[in-house]
Amino acid sequence: MERKIVQPKLQNKIVLFDKKELGAWLIMLPSILLFLFFIWIPLLSNISLSFYDTIGYTKHSFVGLEKYREVLADPIFLKALVNTAKYTFWSVIIGFAIPIILALLLSEVIHLKGFFRTALYFPNIVPGLAAVIMWKFLMDPDPSGVLNSILNSGSISPLPWLNSQALVIPLIVLTMTWKGAGATTLIYLAVLQSIDNTYYEVARLEGASVWQRIRFLTLPYLLPTIRMLFILQIISVAKVFYEPLVMTGGGPNYASISLLQLIYHYIFKMGDVSKAAALGVIVAIILFTLTAIYLRISKKSS
Amino acid sequence: MESLKSKTSGIITFSDYKKTSYKIGYGIMIVILVLFVILTVFPPIWLFLASFKSAKELYQIPFTLFPDRFDFGKVINIWDTLNFAKYYLNSFVVIIGAVVCSVVFNGLLAYAISILKPKGHRIVFGLVLGSLMIPPILSMGPLFNNIVQLGLINSYLPLMVVFGANPFYFILFKTYFDGLPESLIEAAQLDGCTKLQIFYKIILPVSKPIVMVVSIFTVNAAWSDFLLPYLVLLNDAKQTVMVKIFMLQSNMGTSMNFGPDTLLVVLSLSIIPPVIFFFIFQKQITSSVATTGIKE
Numbered sequence: 001m002e003r004k005i006v007q008p009k010l011q012n013k014i015v016l017f018d019k020k021e022l023g024a025w026l027i028m029l030p031s032i033l034l035f036l037f038f039i040w041i042p043l044l045s046n047i048s049l050s051f052y053d054t055i056g057y058t059k060h061s062f063v064g065l066e067k068y069r070e071v072l073a074d075p076i077f078l079k080a081l082v083n084t085a086k087y088t089f090w091s092v093i094i095g096f097a098i099p100i101i102l103a104l105l106l107s108e109v110i111h112l113k114g115f116f117r118t119a120l121y122f123p124n125i126v127p128g129l130a131a132v133i134m135w136k137f138l139m140d141p142d143p144s145g146v147l148n149s150i151l152n153s154g155s156i157s158p159l160p161w162l163n164s165q166a167l168v169i170p171l172i173v174l175t176m177t178w179k180g181a182g183a184t185t186l187i188y189l190a191v192l193q194s195i196d197n198t199y200y201e202v203a204r205l206e207g208a209s210v211w212q213r214i215r216f217l218t219l220p221y222l223l224p225t226i227r228m229l230f231i232l233q234i235i236s237v238a239k240v241f242y243e244p245l246v247m248t249g250g251g252p253n254y255a256s257i258s259l260l261q262l263i264y265h266y267i268f269k270m271g272d273v274s275k276a277a278a279l280g281v282i283v284a285i286i287l288f289t290l291t292a293i294y295l296r297i298s299k300k301s302s
Numbered sequence: 303m304e305s306l307k308s309k310t311s312g313i314i315t316f317s318d319y320k321k322t323s324y325k326i327g328y329g330i331m332i333v334i335l336v337l338f339v340i341l342t343v344f345p346p347i348w349l350f351l352a353s354f355k356s357a358k359e360l361y362q363i364p365f366t367l368f369p370d371r372f373d374f375g376k377v378i379n380i381w382d383t384l385n386f387a388k389y390y391l392n393s394f395v396v397i398i399g400a401v402v403c404s405v406v407f408n409g410l411l412a413y414a415i416s417i418l419k420p421k422g423h424r425i426v427f428g429l430v431l432g433s434l435m436i437p438p439i440l441s442m443g444p445l446f447n448n449i450v451q452l453g454l455i456n457s458y459l460p461l462m463v464v465f466g467a468n469p470f471y472f473i474l475f476k477t478y479f480d481g482l483p484e485s486l487i488e489a490a491q492l493d494g495c496t497k498l499q500i501f502y503k504i505i506l507p508v509s510k511p512i513v514m515v516v517s518i519f520t521v522n523a524a525w526s527d528f529l530l531p532y533l534v535l536l537n538d539a540k541q542t543v544m545v546k547i548f549m550l551q552s553n554m555g556t557s558m559n560f561g562p563d564t565l566l567v568v569l570s571l572s573i574i575p576p577v578i579f580f581f582i583f584q585k586q587i588t589s590s591v592a593t594t595g596i597k598e
Contacts, residue, residue, distance in 0.1 A: 023497045024420035031411035032426060034467035039433040041448065042441035049444065057447040102338060105331050110309050119339040121588060125580045126346060127526035129544050130572045133551050133565070134349050142361065146348060149365030182342065183591050190592035197311040204315070210324075213313050239437045242529065246551065260439045267443045280440045291435040 043284070049277035057273055067278040077279065079254045080262045084238055086169045087258065091237045094170065095177035096230065100222070102181065103188030104214075117189075121182035128179060132246045135175040136162065162248050165255040172243050172256060184229060191225045192218070231294040238287060259283050346573065353377065353570040357563040380560075380567045384546070390575075392458075393525060393542040399462030400524035401517050407466030408516065409509075412475030413501050417487060434469045439529065446533050456537045461530060465523070471516045474594060478512040479505065515590040518583055525576055543572050 050067050052059040071077050106117055123131065138146045139161035148158040162168050195218070203213050241260040244250055250257030250265065257265070260283065266276035306319040306328065318324045352360065354369040354376065381387070411430070415423045438445070454460050465471075482505070490504045506513065528544035535541045541549075550565050580587060 021420045024414050024418035024423075027410050027418065027497060027501070028414040028420075028423075028426060031407040031466060032429075034407055034463055035430060035433060037448070038438070038445065038464050038467045039436055039441075040429065042443075042445040043436060045444035045448075046441040057444070102335075104313075105335050108312050108314055109328075109331055109335060110306070111332065116335050116339060117588065118584065119343055120335075121591075122346070123342050124591075125522075125576050126573055127522075127544065127576060129526065129528050129547055130569045133547070133569055134345055137352075137562070137566070138345060138348070144361040144363050144365065146365065149363070152365075178342070178345070186588060186592040200311070200313060200315070204317070210314055210318070218313060235435070239439075241437070241439050246548070260437060263439060264442065273443050276443050277441075280443075283440055284436065287435050287437075 043280075046277040046280045046284075049274045050281050052274055054272075054274040063274075067274050068282070070275055071279050071282065076254050076257065076262060076265075080257050080259045083169065083255070083257060084240070084259050087173060087240050088234055088237045090170045090173040091176065091233060092230075094173050095181060096233065098177060099181050099184035099188055099229075100226065102185040103192055104218070106185065106189050107192040117186075120185055123179050124182045126179065128242065129246060131179045132175055132243050135178070136247050139171060162256075163252055165252055168248055168252065168256040172240075172247055175247070176237075176240070176243055187229065188222065188225060191222055195221050228298055231290075231297060235287065235290050235294060238283075238290060259286075349566060349573070350570050353563075353567045355563060355566075357561045360563055360566075376563075377567050380564050381571075384560075384564075384568070386543075386546075386568070386571060388539065389541060389543045389546045390571075392540060393544070396458050396461050396531070396542055397521055397524045399458060400465040401520045403463050403466035404468060404471055404516055404520040405513055407463070408468055408471040409475050409506070409513070410501065412472050412479055413505055416476045416479035417482075417505075418497060430469050430472055433467075438464075442529075442533075449534060454534065456535060456540050458540070460534055461524075461527070464530060465520055471519065474512055474516055475509075478509055482508065514586055515594065518587055518590065521579065522576060543568075547572055 049057075049059065051062060051064060053061045053063050053066075102120060106113070106120070109116065126134070140146065140148065141158070141160045141163050142148065143152065143158045145158070145161075147161065151158060159167070162171055199217055200213060203217055208216070239260060240258045241264070244256040244258055245261050245264065248256045250261055259279070263276045263279050263283070266272050266279060306325070307316045309316050309319065314324065314328075319328065348367065351368055354372050354374075356373070356376070359370060411426075414420065415427050415430075449455065449460050486504060486508065487500060490500045495503060526544060528542075528548045531542050531545045532548050535545055547565075547568055550560060550568060554560075554562065554565060
């Protein structure tokens with residue numbers, strides 16, 4: 001008796017279930033196609049192209065790992081790899097502490113709070129391309145350049161700025177920091193403002209100095225955010241592209257060329273699509289590794 | 303001016319500020335902030351002022367911040383010669399399309415994965431999350447080639463729909479939808495709404511805050527976007543503001559028609575719309591950056 005009742009119900013459910021599935025998949029379909037078209041299909045084509053000699057985008061002959069060998073033997077690739085490490089190093093030195101300090105100051109200051117926050121965030125509103133061209137102007141190596149004029153008023157002789165192989169990467173990082181620090185500051189500020197004030201009161205009553213309050217209360221509270229933003233920063237610096245492309249073209253003498261910029265260089269300057277594809281795969285592996293490290297650490301800290 | 307007596311929370315409070323040394327410390331904090339503010343606002347201010355200078359005045363020694371005179375004629379002349387209204391208009395068209403695609407496609411995908419959860423939705427979710435770590439430039443070559451093959455050169459379509467495949471915006475939508483009460487959707491189902499109707503009649507209206515955040519991010523990103531637009535928009539009549547700037551800057555010195563003074567004016571023109579936009583939506587922008595952790 002019971003079976004007879006259950007079965008038709010179950011069948012009914014299965015039919016409904018299928019219809020529900022189909023409808024949901026139809027709703028996802030356009031978006032999935034877009035993700036495939038813009039991200040996954042180009043990536044797969046890249047992997048496949050990297051094993052061939054190509055004429056334009058047409059595969060000509062299978063060459064195995066020859067294109068990878070060419071990339072690894074390219075002295076410019078080596079430069080780009082070292083440069084990416086330099087970008088990372090300088091972005092940690094120049095860009096990492098500034099947002100933390102600014103957030104601490106913003107959370108402590110009560111005068112002109114809104115003005116300071118808006119003004120510090122302001123560079124984020126400037127479109128990236130406009131920001132880097134503007135800084136290129138400011139860093140004009142000519143004695144009439146803006147920064148050189150400021151140096152001159154302090155009787156310091158003009159600097160070559162972006163024309164200097166030693167200065168070029170720190171200066172590009174400075175520009176990136178100028179553009180991005182305000183947003184990172186806001187993220188830290190939001191965390192600082194979520195700290196329960198009673199902790200500070202207790203610490204004060206127990207006679208903790210300001211430094212001790214920061215050292216034993218504020219910083220530990222910020223630490224998970226600091227750790228996360230640190231790794232995200234390293235991953236995003238590994239993706240540096242348009243800043244050197246626009247500011248220096250990768251020069252002087254490839255001193256500022258980045259890995260992604262080299263892909264662009266291979267395709268649009270040298271017309272070697274499969275070499276660019278091989279480099280794309282190499283960079284993808286590097287980014288994949290960094291992301292895996294990030295995921296492992298963020299799992300640990302949560 | 304507020305008094306330090308009203309400082310009752312945070313690391314240092316009014317009771318600390320009774321000491322003179324702390325008051326001096328507070329003064330130093332203000333000074334440091336002022337110095338940073340000079341660093342952040344001086345370059346754009348210089349840019350706006352320098353836009354009024356002639357090419358000759360730009361390279362004049364000694365350096366002056368202010369132009370000899372505010373030559374609006376020069377700015378208007380450049381606007382007319384370049385026919386700049388056209389690039390503004392093109393940018394606006396792309397932005398409107400980008401915002402629609404961004405909300406509809408990322409929103410629908412998030413709706414399906416967060417609420418409908420059809421069999422296999424986890425695979426799609428994985429693919430979308432995986433695309434977070436792939437910068438678009440990595441496989442720019444094949445993507446560009448596919449766009450050419452589809453005959454989409456000089457078309458705005460790829461520049462708009464590319465914003466429909468954005469893993470960041472998708473995550474924002476999904477996180478928001480995950481927090482919606484189930485009863486809301488169940489009620490709609492009982493009313494006999496189709497899945498698509500539930501999305502635009504029920505979900506979107508209650509998700510206004512996140513639609514707003516994603517739209518604001520998309521407006522800024524679409525305005526600043528230049529690489530794909532530069533590769534796709536070969537016809538000058540179709541180009542956007544950023545493409546024009548990228549071309550002016552890469553051809554600078556090779557053409558007699560424009561010099562650095564022209565580029566400065568065009569840069570200022572490219573900054574003005576986002577600045578106006580920022581001051582209209584200041585509250586939403588600063589709070590969404592802080593809570594979502596997305597910077598652009």
